[in-house]
Amino acid sequence: xKPILTAEKAVETIGDGASLMVAGFMGCGNAFTLIQALxxxxxxxxxxxxxxxxxxxxxxxxxxxxxxxxxxITTHIGTNPNAGRMMNAGEIxxxxxxxxxxxxxxxAKGAGLGGVLTPTGIGTAVEEGKxxxxxxxxxxxxxxxxxxxxxxxxxxxCDKYGNSFLPMATKTAAVSMAxxxxxxxxxxxxxxxxGEMDPEKVTIPGLFVxxxxxxxxxxxxxxxx
Amino acid sequence: MDAKELKRVRLVKRVAREFPDGSIVNLGxxxxxxxxxxxxxxxxxxxxxxxxxxxxxxxxxKGKEDPRIVNAGGQPVTIVPGGCFFDSAMSFAIIRGxxxxxxxxxxLEVDMKGNLANYMIPGKMVPGxxxxxxxxxxxxxxxxxxxxxxxxxxxxxxxxxxxxxxATAEVDLIVTDMAFIRVTKKxxxxxxxxxxxxxxEVIKATDAPLQxxxxxxxx
Numbered sequence: 001x002k003p004i005l006t007a008e009k010a011v012e013t014i015g016d017g018a019s020l021m022v023a024g025f026m027g028c029g030n031a032f033t034l035i036q037a038l039x040x041x042x043x044x045x046x047x048x049x050x051x052x053x054x055x056x057x058x059x060x061x062x063x064x065x066x067x068x069x070x071x072x073i074t075t076h077i078g079t080n081p082n083a084g085r086m087m088n089a090g091e092i093x094x095x096x097x098x099x100x101x102x103x104x105x106x107x108a109k110g111a112g113l114g115g116v117l118t119p120t121g122i123g124t125a126v127e128e129g130k131x132x133x134x135x136x137x138x139x140x141x142x143x144x145x146x147x148x149x150x151x152x153x154x155x156x157x158c159d160k161y162g163n164s165f166l167p168m169a170t171k172t173a174a175v176s177m178a179x180x181x182x183x184x185x186x187x188x189x190x191x192x193x194x195g196e197m198d199p200e201k202v203t204i205p206g207l208f209v210x211x212x213x214x215x216x217x218x219x220x221x222x223x224x225x
Numbered sequence: 226m227d228a229k230e231l232k233r234v235r236l237v238k239r240v241a242r243e244f245p246d247g248s249i250v251n252l253g254x255x256x257x258x259x260x261x262x263x264x265x266x267x268x269x270x271x272x273x274x275x276x277x278x279x280x281x282x283x284x285x286x287k288g289k290e291d292p293r294i295v296n297a298g299g300q301p302v303t304i305v306p307g308g309c310f311f312d313s314a315m316s317f318a319i320i321r322g323x324x325x326x327x328x329x330x331x332x333l334e335v336d337m338k339g340n341l342a343n344y345m346i347p348g349k350m351v352p353g354x355x356x357x358x359x360x361x362x363x364x365x366x367x368x369x370x371x372x373x374x375x376x377x378x379x380x381x382x383x384x385x386x387x388x389x390x391x392a393t394a395e396v397d398l399i400v401t402d403m404a405f406i407r408v409t410k411k412x413x414x415x416x417x418x419x420x421x422x423x424x425x426e427v428i429k430a431t432d433a434p435l436q437x438x439x440x441x442x443x444x
Contacts, residue, residue: 025276025313026299028292051313052355055299078352079299087351096351099275100317100359107314120321120359123340123393156293168293168304169277171312203312219292 002162007037019047021148021177029170030059031152031187032217045070053080075099109145110179151181158188162209178208232402253330275356280308321363328364337433339396339408342388361392373401380432417442
């Protein structure tokens, strides 16, 4: 059984300078309650690894807006003007990664692979400084694994073994992040007893999960800009 | 509908005709998104949304938004019967693995080699590439759908792109408010023109050399 913690307790060990993976896409599937708790704790100089910086006042976007992020590894910052402004002012070190590569690097880390070979980025600025290999006549970039100290995952249902169901379009990079982070915290709308969840409906096997937190904030302010 | 809107509709209708029955299609943000409204009713076409599903449906009605489903731009949308959800690894395996039949994207510049620049203007606009690089490299067919010239009236179809590239030699078709141009190994082939323009006007508005098809259709 996995510990069920308050959000405050769950983020207690996330100190300044920690690397944090946050699953979701444009705020959809972000762990709002955990993000709120981390903001309240006041950790800063974070390395944030997330698909995009959402909107200024939505989900993971708030970590950027409130100046908690020192290094950002992401695929798109266009919907959160704060990220671009801070990048231009030299306040955040931003690494932009093609989205497919972003996910495969995280998956590689979690799956015990030494990297991935992708054709994405060949002939563009993305290839700078990277090793190229030719496989069966086609050129590929070697992209290296990407892990994190912590991951925030939002689930609809999680049983006490950590088995998690992520509905609809909230799955995003959550499965890969759950494999790649040292400590994985699942924020769940419903926490159920083992056996209450159909094993066929498990998106993320519980063995990856470190702790479970009851969701308090609804994911309803999605469209706020 | 004003004249500009009519031209955009004509453009996206022309793009929509390219998809055979059963196609999996990914539409980029902006003008390409409009293609969804003009898909031929007699064909089954599933739209891929790179955040994690195929079967992208219309925007959700006000009051019926579900926070668990958005499109790649973050807007609340719906899923059509026959659609399915998956995670990001699967979504981009579908893209990179060549399982998306068509991707339709806008462009800042495109050139005669099929090079595409559509993700940044150094010092001005640096939003990040999102899924664009994977889509352009991975989709079986890459269609650029855009205005023929930029807001200053300058050509966007160039001999050689000047902005940072999204990908090299991946564009197959360029559809604009003026022309339908195929990218071939020998350069750009003008195949069709819009009903309110001439071949000469298209040539004048294009920096790259154009080969002219023996039969120029109108759209």
